[in-house]
Amino acid sequence: MSDKTLKVALLGAGSVGSQVVRLLSEQADDLAARVGARVELAGVAVRNLDSKRDVEIPEHLLTTDADALVAREDVDVVIELIGGIEPARTLILSALKNGASVVTANKALVAADGPALFAAAAEAGRDLYYEAAVAGAIPILRPLRESLAGDRVTRVLGIVNGTTNFILDQMDTHGADFADALAEAQELGYAEADPTADVEGHDAAAKAAILASLAFHTRVNAEDVHCEGITKVTAFDASAAAAMGSVVKLLAIAELSDEQVSVRVHPAMIPLKHPLASVRGAYNAVFVESEAAGQLMFYGPGAGGAPTASAVLGDLVTVLRNRLSGTTGVGESAYADRAVRPMSETVTRYHVAIDVEDRAGVLAAVAQAFADNGVSIKIVRQEGRGDDAQLVVVSHQATDGQLSATVERLRGMDNVRDVTSVMRVEGEAE
């Protein structure tokens, strides 16, 4: 083992940061053996010195001056666990400029401004690793970046937000109230500082952008991702899914077709027999389809302090080994420069439930609305309800533009009383 001691500066000691401190201390000997040098905390930047923390941090390590900490010449690696765009961005850029490598879990920042960060790392000859940013503890970025680098990935389909999966699961299995389930996810440390990012789908969209960039060797940022969250998912949607032998999940989907990428996050019905249907609680799973390997599934804890810290420590060991041997890992691979397909041209399927008047010609008029938009119908089910009827229509594949135009037309029809549920259908053969 080298006599050198490698120094780590930690920014942020919240849910994830405090677990990183714990693991660095509890596993110090193993980490030293694996890295080939002792690993020591140089300092921990916090917002408030007196906050109550999940782990005890020696007082002399704490500072509220993150800028001064990243400017220290003896720091080899900066771990950024503050979250958000600023000051995280400026701190990471100055860490790289000062010659430190960086490990971060900050998907919001990587998805918003990845190329500038990767360029700064390349210019500095340092590493920027972010495995914890997508699907927490699950190794998914390195498999895409390294293990699958010789294959052609065509599709990534994932449950990548623990908070929303936890909420949907609690609503589905225990009939839980949305607000109670969200409060529990916050209590368990899964949710973002502002949980709007979780429930509106922005957190999953950031992860989808990162996955798509790595899978398809191109640049996709958060703004390229069509994003719908779970706030409009109702108990009726859940029961409509159950009636179809399906379950509602918030999916992140990145696809490559005709050399264009399409990237989207939205709730969708998936059949109970699909492997993603059994992903419960705050667990995540990412399904990868590639030309030679076929289907691969990566599954595990997608959120929470300790699981996320596991991914951070994994990156830390790699980055420190690189430091010792004077090398860096693989940088950005964005040579393919692919166009992003608009959502309206993305192919999907819809499940639509409508309340209609139960009289002659109504079914034909509804069918005509689908036909006029070029949408073929796969399943129609009708249930009588006094003078009304509930119609459930499941379409064949069509573009999202054709499908949403059909729903608009249904909403405007005199004999349609209400469109009670509109949900995309994924993970099912045509």
Ligand SMILES: NC(=O)c1ccc[n+]([C@@H]2O[C@H](COP(=O)([O-])OP(=O)(O)OC[C@H]3O[C@@H](n4cnc5c(N)ncnc54)[C@H](O)[C@@H]3O)[C@@H](O)[C@H]2O)c1
């Ligand atoms: N919690 C998870 O399950 C999870 C999983 C994967 C990735 N992440 C990511 O990890 C990062 C940290 O998440 P978290 O859950 O630990 O958040 P958190 O809110 O629990 O912790 C963030 C900490 O940073 C501190 N902080 C904010 N601004 C600061 C500043 N300028 N200087 C010093 N400290 C500052 C806050 O006081 C807080 O203690 C985020 O980027 C998040 O998206 C979290």
Ligand SMILES: N[C@@H](CCO)C(=O)O
């Ligand atoms: N808030 C995120 C943390 C993991 O990135 C989630 O719930 O999945």
Ligand code: NA
């Ligand atoms: Na991960």
